[in-house]
Amino acid sequence: MRDDRLDWxxxxxxxxxxxxxxxxxxxxxxxxxxxxxxxxxxxxQPAITEAEYVALPQRFDPRGFDPKAWVxxxxxxxxxxxxxxxxxxxxxxxxxxxxxxYKITRTPYRRDVLLELAEACAAAGxxxxxxxxxxxxxxxxxxxxxxxxxETWTGEPERPEWRSYLDYMEGHLRQLLTGYGEVAVVWFDxxxxxxxxxxxxxxxxxxxxxxxTLTNDRLGHGDYVTPEQFTPGGIPVRREGPAPQLTLEAxxxxxxxxxxxxxxxxxxxxxxxxRARAYPTSxxxxxxxxxxxxACMTMNRSWxxxxxxxxxxxxxxxxxxxxxxxxxxxxxxxNVGPRGDGTLPPEALERLxxxxxxxxxxxxxxxxxxxxxxxxxxxxxxxRRGDVVYLHLLEWPTEGVSISGWSGRVTSVAGLDGAxxxxxQGGDTLRILLPAxxxxxxxxxxxxxxxx
Numbered sequence: 001m002r003d004d005r006l007d008w009x010x011x012x013x014x015x016x017x018x019x020x021x022x023x024x025x026x027x028x029x030x031x032x033x034x035x036x037x038x039x040x041x042x043x044x045q046p047a048i049t050e051a052e053y054v055a056l057p058q059r060f061d062p063r064g065f066d067p068k069a070w071v072x073x074x075x076x077x078x079x080x081x082x083x084x085x086x087x088x089x090x091x092x093x094x095x096x097x098x099x100x101x102y103k104i105t106r107t108p109y110r111r112d113v114l115l116e117l118a119e120a121c122a123a124a125g126x127x128x129x130x131x132x133x134x135x136x137x138x139x140x141x142x143x144x145x146x147x148x149x150x151e152t153w154t155g156e157p158e159r160p161e162w163r164s165y166l167d168y169m170e171g172h173l174r175q176l177l178t179g180y181g182e183v184a185v186v187w188f189d190x191x192x193x194x195x196x197x198x199x200x201x202x203x204x205x206x207x208x209x210x211x212x213t214l215t216n217d218r219l220g221h222g223d224y225v226t227p228e229q230f231t232p233g234g235i236p237v238r239r240e241g242p243a244p245q246l247t248l249e250a251x252x253x254x255x256x257x258x259x260x261x262x263x264x265x266x267x268x269x270x271x272x273x274x275r276a277r278a279y280p281t282s283x284x285x286x287x288x289x290x291x292x293x294x295a296c297m298t299m300n301r302s303w304x305x306x307x308x309x310x311x312x313x314x315x316x317x318x319x320x321x322x323x324x325x326x327x328x329x330x331x332x333x334x335n336v337g338p339r340g341d342g343t344l345p346p347e348a349l350e351r352l353x354x355x356x357x358x359x360x361x362x363x364x365x366x367x368x369x370x371x372x373x374x375x376x377x378x379x380x381x382x383x384r385r386g387d388v389v390y391l392h393l394l395e396w397p398t399e400g401v402s403i404s405g406w407s408g409r410v411t412s413v414a415g416l417d418g419a420x421x422x423x424x425q426g427g428d429t430l431r432i433l434l435p436a437x438x439x440x441x442x443x444x445x446x447x448x449x450x451x452x
Contacts (some may be wrong), residue, residue, distance in 0.1 A: 012080025062342030078359030091138025129185025141165030234281030329371030
């Protein structure tokens with residue numbers, strides 16, 4: 001029997017990722033400033049000591065938090081689901097977590113923001129997922145908390161206390177899956193060496209408590225894979241056998257490369273081979289080969305709120321990223337880091353509203369579509385719904401655009417407003433005639449209807 005649990009998620013194509021925690025008060029990245037301080041050099045951010053970081057909950061009072069407004073904004077942007085950090089690697093819990101005082105209900109705010117967001121999502125019919133980090137810098141079962149985080153952040157599963165930490169994790173997941181309404185996704189982030197967390201134990205737990213809830217691939221096998229900060233060059237396909245597990249040694253080598261002073265171009269070349277192994281692709285996969293996938297990306301360089309990070313991607317770049325992702329059958333989980341007062345940065349608001357304006361006019365070519373039949377074209381991306389192929393024109397052609405490798409007879413080409421567009425078809429080549437003087441701003445989408 002076909003597993004239909006992914007149907008809603010794949011139809012959504014676009015989701016909102018929220019990295020929010022006490023670290024937002026200081027405007028620093030989530031967890032990493034105390035785990036690997038050298039990473040702070042990659043993206044300038046305020047300096048912070050471990051003691052200062054751990055004490056941030058004492059100042060966390062997000063009175064500007066408006067969950068209904070967040071959900072409405074996500075909806076206006078064309079997003080079909082929301083995922084928020086329930087617990088990041090630092091161990092601070094954004095819910096009234098059992099077994100710890102390091103949580104938002106022990107801050108000056110004292111309220112459970114996940115519960116409030118869950119209620120707002122349920123009222124709006126917006127699926128909600130929880131990011132949950134297996135690493136935990138605050139729990140004495142995960143590491144010896146008498147030592148500096150930078151010395152022990154990788155965890156100490158050889159200690160007898162490790163078992164108590166796994167029980168603590170289970171308690172949290174039971175709480176999240178039973179006390180916050182329907183949970184659409186549990187988004188794990190195990191970093192490396194997943195087997196130490198007994199992944200089968202937690203997959204079984206999710207299935208028992210919430211059979212429709214999806215899980216990603218960052219705690220062993222999941223329902224979908226999660227490339228980070230990039231889109232694969234082709235359509236991801238399922239691999240034969242289990243995926244290679246990222247080891248601590250490989251992860252540390254990755255961090256060393258990040259902090260070694262390489263340019264972005266050099267890093268891209270270095271990581272290309274590893275990405276290809278992690279996410280094998282094809283330009284024309286069979287239905288059985290298709291691998292569900294979701295790219296998670298930031299709007300600037302930071303996951304958490306960082307007022308010194310001004311490298312914001314333009315709205316046009318973000319729309320193109322959404323198109324690139326959907327054209328290869330993937331989802332885009334686009335991140336916003338809320339501020340410590342509970343409001344969203346104006347730069348993020350501006351971009352979400354701009355994406356929403358584009359989505360209002362072109363959303364039918366994204367939501368509910370599958371990967372397109374034409375892959376690898378220089379200036380055209382395609383998505384498909386039934387007998388309609390959507391042509392996303394990344395550049396406006398001065399004398400028309402030719403698309404080879406076309407299968408089937410095209411009966412009409414039109415803009416999404418219904419206005420007919422002239423075209424010619426000869427053999428497997430479709431030629432569309434578009435005068436340059438009519439070019440509108442941004443990515444233009446046309447609908448080519450094919451004969452049954």
